[in-house]
Amino acid sequence: MTVIEDVTPLKQSHLPEKIIDREQEQQLLHKNLEVRNLHVHGPRGTGKTHLVKKAIGEAETRTCYINCLKHDTQYKALQQILSQLSQAEVKSGYHTSELQRRIEKQALDTTIVLDELDFLLLNDGDDLIYYLSRLENTPTITAITSNTEDLSEELEPRTYSSFQPRQIQFEPYTGEQIYEILADRAWKSLESRSVHRNAVTYIASTTQNIEIALTWLRTAAQKAEDTVTEDLVQEIKEEAFELYTETKLQHLSQHHRTLYQALKELSKEGDHVVQAGDIYQRYRKNASRQDGETLSDRRISDFLKQLEHLNLIEAKYHYGGRKGKTREIQLNKPT
DNA sequence: GGTCCACAGGAAGCCTTGGAGT
DNA sequence: ACTCCAAGGCTTCCTGTGGACC
Numbered sequence: 001m002t003v004i005e006d007v008t009p010l011k012q013s014h015l016p017e018k019i020i021d022r023e024q025e026q027q028l029l030h031k032n033l034e035v036r037n038l039h040v041h042g043p044r045g046t047g048k049t050h051l052v053k054k055a056i057g058e059a060e061t062r063t064c065y066i067n068c069l070k071h072d073t074q075y076k077a078l079q080q081i082l083s084q085l086s087q088a089e090v091k092s093g094y095h096t097s098e099l100q101r102r103i104e105k106q107a108l109d110t111t112i113v114l115d116e117l118d119f120l121l122l123n124d125g126d127d128l129i130y131y132l133s134r135l136e137n138t139p140t141i142t143a144i145t146s147n148t149e150d151l152s153e154e155l156e157p158r159t160y161s162s163f164q165p166r167q168i169q170f171e172p173y174t175g176e177q178i179y180e181i182l183a184d185r186a187w188k189s190l191e192s193r194s195v196h197r198n199a200v201t202y203i204a205s206t207t208q209n210i211e212i213a214l215t216w217l218r219t220a221a222q223k224a225e226d227t228v229t230e231d232l233v234q235e236i237k238e239e240a241f242e243l244y245t246e247t248k249l250q251h252l253s254q255h256h257r258t259l260y261q262a263l264k265e266l267s268k269e270g271d272h273v274v275q276a277g278d279i280y281q282r283y284r285k286n287a288s289r290q291d292g293e294t295l296s297d298r299r300i301s302d303f304l305k306q307l308e309h310l311n312l313i314e315a316k317y318h319y320g321g322r323k324g325k326t327r328e329i330q331l332n333k334p335t
Numbered sequence: 336g337g338t339c340c341a342c343a344g345g346a347a348g349c350c351t352t353g354g355a356g357t
Numbered sequence: 358a359c360t361c362c363a364a365g366g367c368t369t370c371c372t373g374t375g376g377a378c379c
Binding site: 091092093094095098275276277280297298301302305317318319320321322323324325326327 | 339340341342343344352353354355
């Protein structure tokens with residue numbers, strides 16, 4: 001017994017024909033995407049990627065979409081750009097300048113989207129942006145970030161001055177907007193009258209992140225005997241959050257997942273605020289039990305920062321005092 | 336005011352991978 | 358087949374931090 005007729009509209013990846021509540025942003029994107037550099041910024045789950053992808057689909061120029069969470073160095077991003085432009089796999093081993101030379105031959109009238117740019121900046125600096133924004137037949141670049149509000153603070157002055165993006169800000173969804181979107185998706189996806197209004201209201205009043213909201217409603221619908229009730233929604237809250245974090249972690253390494261698991265264990269065991277050193281210790285213990293391979297604390301420290309950027313954990317930095325220089329970390333209950 | 340805390344995070348170097356030249 | 362080169366992943370080493378405590 002299931003209330004789902006077609007699960008597609010409830011999937012986060014689904015791009016509906018009509019997008020609710022983002023008319024202004026959509027227009028800005030449509031008007032500017034192909035003619036000038038853009039910086040799209042806003043918290044997670046506000047529809048940035050979604051709308052940019054839709055704008056790409058409607059663009060007349062060629063487009064490249066790079067997810068910098070997966071391709072977090074200049075080199076890897078260049079490989080992706082070239083591979084999308086030439087429609088062929090590009091292996092490693094070439095000199096960066098060789099990739100750049102080949103891209104320059106092809107990059108005419110191209111729009112390049114760099115999603116999750118924070119991760120590339122964190123890992124490899126701004127060389128990629130500098131290079132792309134100074135190309136002779138300059139492609140237009142759209143950078144999407146969740147953590148970096150003001151790129152002029154993160155980029156070298158010389159990079160920012162040639163990049164000069166127009167900023168498009170995405171505000172968090174309001175409860176009413178989340179409600180409206182969920183209701184629309186539920187109507188397309190589920191049997192009629194199979195969702196209680198209170199159930200949707202509860203989700204909409206708990207989270208401003210549409211990605212979480214959709215995961216939540218979808219999970220509830222999959223569990224429902226014949227109706228999605230508020231009780232059911234409340235009951236599966238934790239499970240839905242876990243599913244959301246799993247999808248966020250799936251693009252990262254097993255070490256990231258072991259690290260996250262270590263923090264989860266420690267916060268379950270008592271203190272919900274944990275010190276970095278304790279997490280490293282637990283990570284080492286768990287990783288060596290799993291397959292023996294453990295990474296250094298230095299490396300894991302970088303991974304911890306990535307989890308912070310994904311908004312999965314919250315870190316408070318101490319630069320002195322009785323605790324010394326450390327981070328106090330807690331799980332982020334995504335809202 | 337000197338020492339300690341408990342790491343953060345930069346720099347340098349090692350190892351592996353894969354293309355290019357001979 | 359061999360050597361050379363460049364890139365990323367990772368480790369090792371090291372310096373810096375600033376309030377608490379003596």
